[in-house]
Amino acid sequence: MAVYTEVTDEDLAQFLAAYDLGAALSLKGIAEGVENSNYLLRTEKGTFILTLYEKRVNEADLPFFLELMEHLARQGLTCPQPVKSRAGVALGRIAGRPAVLVTFLDGMWIRRPTALHCAQVGEALAQLHEAGADFPMRRTNSLSLDGWLPLFAGARARADEITPGLEDFIGGELAHLAQVWPQDLPEGIIHADLFPDNVFFRDGHLSGLIDFYFACTDSFAYDAAICLNAWCFEQDASFNVTKGQAFLSGYARVRPFSAAEIAALPVLARGAALRFLLTRLVDWLNVPPGAMVRPKDPMEYVKKLRFHQHATSAADYGWMP
């Protein structure tokens, strides 16, 4: 979440005229995250998040995201719900951008997760995977193996600006992962971006998940591998095996891993680290002037990748069969 596109009061009044939400009372740009523009909107009828879709989001994918949020809520998951206009349509347009209003979800994200948080995230991720089982739409993961090469192609010439040797390091990883990337793992709807700022807690209990704009169809274990990267490393990029154990066993309590998934964890974690290294690299080299956004450091994922290069089995992530 960030602010790339400014919304005027006239834009907003025109947009809200199609909804049954009364007049706008306040609109504040939210200074979090890196994708899309997000505003906290209060109207006479309540509090909402107004999202304007920017850069990486393909407009044709929006119905997938919106229907998925509705589907998951019907399955009992707590996540934001698209608000429909009087014409029954969730997808609108404001300030020249596709835009959606979703319900506001109370909750705080956890800046310094503990193993207790990790265990709950594991459970919630598995619940999400199960809740998506009968969702009828598919969306290819554009940020998996096939998507990494074009990302790298656009950034490789300047990669060594981040740290000398980075271009070779990433090139080597890409070649290796292309050889060993697992096929035929159980797949379905994955969140694909379940970082701490997308998970809300209240009183120590997980209260909801947000930001489904990377959700897609891919292997469940890859989603778990993303969470190992996002939740189980310390600030100094050392892996906290207690958190890994809590996350993996939390997940397995809801949806048991297959033997193939467990065997694939190290290479999936390595691929997940490369995926975030690549997008951070691109973002770092291409911060739009004036965007109120703090680009995230690609080096964090270089360090995580180095850890994964030396992992030999799921035990290195705390997995205890």
Added chain:
Amino acid sequence: MAVYTEVTDEDLAQFLAAYDLGAALSLKGIAEGVENSNYLLRTEKGTFILTLYEKRVNEADLPFFLELMEHLARQGLTCPQPVKSRAGVALGRIAGRPAVLVTFLDGMWIRRPTALHCAQVGEALAQLHEAGADFPMRRTNSLSLDGWLPLFAGARARADEITPGLEDFIGGELAHLAQVWPQDLPEGIIHADLFPDNVFFRDGHLSGLIDFYFACTDSFAYDAAICLNAWCFEQDASFNVTKGQAFLSGYARVRPFSAAEIAALPVLARGAALRFLLTRLVDWLNVPPGAMVRPKDPMEYVKKLRFHQHATSAADYGWMP
């Protein structure tokens, strides 16, 4: 408003423990403005703005700002009100910063003000000046004539990075204004930063004023001159005399200008433009890395200053006696 200092859930829980506001439900950084860190906070008891004071704010000045907001509200002005802890104290500390909770004010700020908005701002500014009449505290304006020289001293060496000749241009202005700056104009509490993003409207009617962190004791007409700069120029930096007329006559309906104030308007407007040029110049040259803030363009005020240099009387601003 922006986000310079991150607040963790632990920081917040510890801070809120001193208040009767229940538990935090959500905390969102606000991506607006350039001073201080601001969060929109929802607790079990309501919605608030949490402000962490940064850089330009002197902690010793905070009681002045907080008491002023309370005083103005008692006089009937709509503005945020400091929320007190159980111990009866408004000023707290969070994440190592002095911090205050204030009540949340509904309203939207106007991106493209019309003359109707300008007239209401004029009235509101005069009401503020009258409401501050019996406020017992004083605060010197650190960003008036005496404050400009040190600001310039810190930025002059790099001023020409913005545009060639800027150092000389500012130096000449400073020398001129030191000669002609008016003394003995009627003075009292002024807002000193009443830009469009600090004025809320609902349904076309002015509904409240915010951000009193530049408020100080200075001449009323200087505050009006700041508003002429902030409200009455078009995007292309041309002065809209209809807006100027609306603003000045709106003000005078509530508090008539003295002849000396009217005579001083061109030089006050020139000084006000220089004040914002200088702070923008300093900000532009010193954006903190990673601050989620869009520094404002100093050139806007170079252009405004050029207009003021050619103004010969208040008539050039639309004043009609």
